[in-house]
Every structure is written in C-alpha cells, then in structure tokens.
Amino acid sequence: MSPHSTEPIVKYGFPWWLRPFLMRGVAGITLGRRIYVVDDATLRHELVHFRQIQRLGLFTFYWTWIREYVANRRRGMNSSEAYRKISLEEEAFGEERSL
Ligand SMILES: [Zn+2]
Numbered sequence: 001m002s003p004h005s006t007e008p009i010v011k012y013g014f015p016w017w018l019r020p021f022l023m024r025g026v027a028g029i030t031l032g033r034r035i036y037v038v039d040d041a042t043l044r045h046e047l048v049h050f051r052q053i054q055r056l057g058l059f060t061f062y063w064t065w066i067r068e069y070v071a072n073r074r075r076g077m078n079s080s081e082a083y084r085k086i087s088l089e090e091e092a093f094g095e096e097r098s099l
Pocket of ligand 1: 045089
C-alpha cells in the first residue's frame with residue numbers, strides 16, 4: 001500500500017456523469033477517496049465524512065447514516081431535519097461552520 005493511499009483526492013466542481021444524480025442544493029459528495037465540492041466550507045464538511053469512513057469503514061458509515069435517518073423520520077422529523085440530526089452530519093456541519 002502506498003503511504004498516501006488514505007489521502008483524499010479533492011476536486012472543485014462535479015464531473016458531468018455525476019450531475020444527473022445530484023439533488024438540487026447538493027454542494028459536495030464523497031465517493032471513496034474522491035471528494036467533489038463547490039467551496040471550502042463544503043470541503044471541510046466532506047473531509048469529516050472522509051475521516052468518518054476511514055474510522056468506521058464504508059459499510060458502517062452508510063448503515064449508521066441510514067439507520068439514524070430512518071429513526072429520525074419515525075420520530076416525526078421532516079426530511080431535511082432528519083438529515084441534519086444524523087450524528088455523522090452533526091459532526092460534519094459543526095466542522096463546516098468552524099473558522
Ligand atoms: Zn454530510
């Protein structure tokens with residue numbers, strides 16, 4: 001393994017093939033090591049997810065994300081509230097606002 005294998009590859013803007021899949025208002029996405037963002041605040045947010053994925057593994061990351069989202073929806077939160085209250089997102093939004 002290369003010593004740099006766990007470093008993210010950051011790209012500003014989205015590749016053309018990803019655009020049809022992005023919902024309106026999405027400012028960043030992390031796909032494995034590749035991070036696509038529109039600005040630096042979003043980069044800080046996505047770097048938190050990158051580290052979470054390193055820490056938890058991809059499966060546990062997505063499993064936790066979906067499990068908490070569904071639990072929040074069952075508690076009566078709307079979609080965007082349920083998303084922001086996911087513990088992984090709270091950590092990422094906290095970092096996005098820092099500086
Ligand atoms: Zn996020």
